[in-house]
Amino acid sequence: MKVLRMIHTALVVLYIMMLFFFVSLSAFVPYFLLRILGKRGRADQILRSNGRFLSRRIIQGFGGTVSAEGLEKFPADAERICIVSNHQSLIDIPLLVGYLPVWAGFIAKEELTGVPFLRQWMRAMGCVYIMRGNPRSSIKMILDGVKAIKSGNPLIIFPEGTRSRSNTVNLFKPGSLKLATRSKSLLIPVTIQNTYHLWEEEKLLHPSELLLIIHDPIDTAELGEGEEKLLPQRVEAIISSSAQQAERSSG
Numbered sequence: 001m002k003v004l005r006m007i008h009t010a011l012v013v014l015y016i017m018m019l020f021f022f023v024s025l026s027a028f029v030p031y032f033l034l035r036i037l038g039k040r041g042r043a044d045q046i047l048r049s050n051g052r053f054l055s056r057r058i059i060q061g062f063g064g065t066v067s068a069e070g071l072e073k074f075p076a077d078a079e080r081i082c083i084v085s086n087h088q089s090l091i092d093i094p095l096l097v098g099y100l101p102v103w104a105g106f107i108a109k110e111e112l113t114g115v116p117f118l119r120q121w122m123r124a125m126g127c128v129y130i131m132r133g134n135p136r137s138s139i140k141m142i143l144d145g146v147k148a149i150k151s152g153n154p155l156i157i158f159p160e161g162t163r164s165r166s167n168t169v170n171l172f173k174p175g176s177l178k179l180a181t182r183s184k185s186l187l188i189p190v191t192i193q194n195t196y197h198l199w200e201e202e203k204l205l206h207p208s209e210l211l212l213i214i215h216d217p218i219d220t221a222e223l224g225e226g227e228e229k230l231l232p233q234r235v236e237a238i239i240s241s242s243a244q245q246a247e248r249s250s251g
Contacts (some may be wrong), residue, residue: 005204012205015084016061023054024117031124047124048103055098059091063207064198070214073188078217080149080185084177086169086239087158090212091195096156097125099212107141107179117245126153142178146147149183159232163198168239172232184221187224189235190214191242213242222237 014025017057021155024240027050034043061068069100083104085096093106105126113119128145149155180187215238223231 002204009199009203009205010062011054012063016058019057019061019110020054020115021211023050023057024121026050027054028117030122043105044124047064051103051121051125052098053170059098059198059210062091063092063196063205064095064096064195064208064210065208067214068099068212071101073162073214075186075217079152079184080183081154081188082149082177082180082183082185082220083153083154083188083190084180084235084239085156085190086157086192086243087160087163087197088167088192088194089163089165089194089200091198091200092158092163092192095170095192095195095210095212096190102154105148106156107145107158110137126155129141142182145179146183149179149185155179163196163200167193167196167243169243172236173195174232177232177235181220181223181231183204187218187220187231187235188214189218189238193243194221215239215242 026076027047031043033187034040034046056066079106083096083100083101083102085092092097096104105128108122108127108129110129110131111165112122126148128141128148130136130141145155157176157179159172161173161176162170164170177187179185191211191213193210195210197206197208198210199205216237218231219229220231
């Protein structure tokens with residue numbers, strides 16, 4: 001049985017790689033042509049549509065079904081948005097791209113810019129890069145991230161710093177919400193549930209129901225100095241409490 005699951009997993013991964021390649025081609029050829037013609041709005045619309053399509057097909061290919069709660073809490077007129085989420089697995093990224101109502105970038109490792117097609121998607125999403133272990137890179141990432149948010153490009157951050165590979169929310173790293181506070185953005189907490197169970201738990205596919213919960217936004221522009229210092233603990237508690245409640249409900 002395990003051998004059959006391994007074969008099935010390998011075939012699905014191959015399918016996802018081929019899908020990624022062909023959807024990327026179908027997205028970026030018209031995207032760049034329209035940009036050359038000066039039709040940037042139409043170009044961005046095509047890219048977002050293809051990006052959501054690709055992300056949803058990836059999750060479906062892995063055997064995931066998605067339930068989303070609180071999508072109506074995203075304000076339509078917010079100019080500065082910072083989305084804060086727990087981080088269980090690599091599947092979190094297509095989940096957020098495919099099912100959030102905004103097109104947002106991520107804080108990404110700089111070495112990923114060497115991956116063909118992926119770097120083009122990351123650039124189009126407005127991702128901000130960091131070289132781990134390099135203090136200067138961390139400072140530059142904050143400056144670039146604040147600039148991106150202020151210019152109207154939403155960013156998604158994972159304050160745990162690494163994947164938990166479980167439904168437990170790890171402690172948020174100190175200073176992890178500086179992008180939100182320094183940009184005076186609308187911070188939107190998000191809880192992700194069960195993405196680790198889909199694949200990374202056993203490195204084999206395991207069909208799962210994924211849960212995406214959107215919480216009430218927090219306007220960081222209205223926070224005092226003391227409230228800013230306590231913000232990481234406050235957001236961590238919101239996300240962690242929701243994750244625990246969802247875990248009990250699924251159990």
